[in-house]
Amino acid sequence: MQTALQFGPILVHLDLLLRGLEKSIQLAALSILFGTAIGVLGAVGRSFGPRFLSWPIAAYVEMIRNTPLLIQLYFVFFSLPLFGFKLSSNTAAVVALSIHLGAYATEILRAGIEAIPEGQIEAAKSLGLSRYRIIRHVVLVPAARAVYPSLSAQFILQIMGTSIVGAIAAEELTAVANNLVMQTFRSFEVYIVIAIIYFVLVQAASLFFAGIGKLMFRWKV
Amino acid sequence: MSLRDFGPNELMFLLLATRWTILLALIAFAGGGLVGLMVAAIRVAPARPLRWLAAGYIQFFMGTPILIQLFMAYYGSSFLGYRPDPWVAAAVTFSLNGGAFFGEIFRGAIEAIPKGQWEASTALGFRFVRTLRLVIIPQAVRLMLPPTVGFMVQIVKTTSIASLIGLTELARAATQVNTVTFQPVMVFGTVSLIYFALCWPLSLYAGYLERRFATGMTRRTETPLVMSAV
Numbered sequence: 001m002q003t004a005l006q007f008g009p010i011l012v013h014l015d016l017l018l019r020g021l022e023k024s025i026q027l028a029a030l031s032i033l034f035g036t037a038i039g040v041l042g043a044v045g046r047s048f049g050p051r052f053l054s055w056p057i058a059a060y061v062e063m064i065r066n067t068p069l070l071i072q073l074y075f076v077f078f079s080l081p082l083f084g085f086k087l088s089s090n091t092a093a094v095v096a097l098s099i100h101l102g103a104y105a106t107e108i109l110r111a112g113i114e115a116i117p118e119g120q121i122e123a124a125k126s127l128g129l130s131r132y133r134i135i136r137h138v139v140l141v142p143a144a145r146a147v148y149p150s151l152s153a154q155f156i157l158q159i160m161g162t163s164i165v166g167a168i169a170a171e172e173l174t175a176v177a178n179n180l181v182m183q184t185f186r187s188f189e190v191y192i193v194i195a196i197i198y199f200v201l202v203q204a205a206s207l208f209f210a211g212i213g214k215l216m217f218r219w220k221v
Numbered sequence: 222m223s224l225r226d227f228g229p230n231e232l233m234f235l236l237l238a239t240r241w242t243i244l245l246a247l248i249a250f251a252g253g254g255l256v257g258l259m260v261a262a263i264r265v266a267p268a269r270p271l272r273w274l275a276a277g278y279i280q281f282f283m284g285t286p287i288l289i290q291l292f293m294a295y296y297g298s299s300f301l302g303y304r305p306d307p308w309v310a311a312a313v314t315f316s317l318n319g320g321a322f323f324g325e326i327f328r329g330a331i332e333a334i335p336k337g338q339w340e341a342s343t344a345l346g347f348r349f350v351r352t353l354r355l356v357i358i359p360q361a362v363r364l365m366l367p368p369t370v371g372f373m374v375q376i377v378k379t380t381s382i383a384s385l386i387g388l389t390e391l392a393r394a395a396t397q398v399n400t401v402t403f404q405p406v407m408v409f410g411t412v413s414l415i416y417f418a419l420c421w422p423l424s425l426y427a428g429y430l431e432r433r434f435a436t437g438m439t440r441r442t443e444t445p446l447v448m449s450a451v
Contacts, residue, residue: 069378187292
């Protein structure tokens with residue numbers, strides 16, 4: 001045994017930790033927003049788009065779902081500058097995280113869309129609804145409602161996934177933790193504190209997503 | 222500009238590093254499976270405090286990022302006075318973390334087995350562990366299988382974060398090759414394909430098992446008599 005656990009030297013830097021937390025939340029929020037948008041486009045594109053779009057979307061989904069987020073992150077961070085996109089590490093992280101979530105969201109929403117009974121769409125057609133309105137109101141919203149639990153579980157995983165973007169030197173919570181370790185040499189305590197912060201964040205986020213779900217899908221089926 | 226080009230030697234280096242990714246995944250799978258079995262058993266145990274303990278365990282490992290758990294294991298071991306070894310830290314973390322996820326998968330399958338099976342076992346004089354081992358788990362295996370294979374994909378991908386504590390597996394080998402060649406598209410493209418080659422068959426197999434199981438379920442609900450005939 002070294003010495004007893006000492007949290008004092010870490011809690012002095014509470015402001016740094018909070019700034020890291022803010023960055024983490026920002027990364028998660030932006031990537032959830034963009035990722036869900038990609039997911040909606042991908043799922044609709046696969047189910048209603050032209051055939052030539054179908055297999056590139058499927059390839060994108062399978063490729064992302066069968067490779068590690070860390071490699072996707074490195075790919076974006078190191079490759080995009082070669083094509084003339086000069087990205088900060090935070091922007092690269094948002095891009096990679098959005099592409100990552102987009103694949104999962106596509107797959108989840110597609111499952112919801114496929115579960116919509118054909119009769120609903122036929123009924124909407126016979127009522128004379130336009131294609132856009134059918135896709136939006138008759139397919140997408142009920143589908144989103146049906147798969148919302150899986151979707152929000154994926155969002156939670158996404159929040160925890162932001163922890164690895166420290167690997168490309170973005171300034172989120174885990175990166176702050178690594179810096180604190182170098183400053184205080186109290187590595188174990190730092191990671192205990194960080195684990196607690198993440199835990200609270202994840203619990204809060206679950207409550208938040210449950211609340212959002214209740215607000216968005218208020219009507220009875 | 223770069224020190225070397227991405228050639229056959231670099232490809233070989235990556236392929237050799239894949240060994241460690243596979244080994245790590247196998248360790249995580251075996252360790253996680255064992256821990257998961259125990260966690261699931263405790264999670265459905267008759268004693269309530271034990272159930273809470275298992276629930277807390279699952280909450281912790283599912284509610285914090287695995288990277289932080291890995292750092293805690295790695296740096297925690299130095300705090301306890303051991304020399305931190307990335308392999309030990311990674312094996313322990315992935316087993317404990319996988320145990321939480323497997324525990325939930327197994328519990329779901331165990332709880333899907335009708336209560337009557339438990340009651341019948343009690344009537345036959347079986348205690349908890351024997352009921353679980355001889356009656357419940359053999360029936361639950363069919364239900365466990367598809368999500369277990371699906372989670373193996375997750376395990377293979379998760380091994381990549383072991384690179385962040387300095388364990389030289391595929392992801393770390395990739396960053397090393399990238400540093401000397403600076404051909405990120407080539408390097409990370411190749412590595413993505415290697416991971417894909419490892420994961421995709423597992424994904425397909427999980428999907429196949431899921432579909433096969435789904436048909437098994439519908440058939441059984443249509444003709445319930447088949448069950449009693451067996």
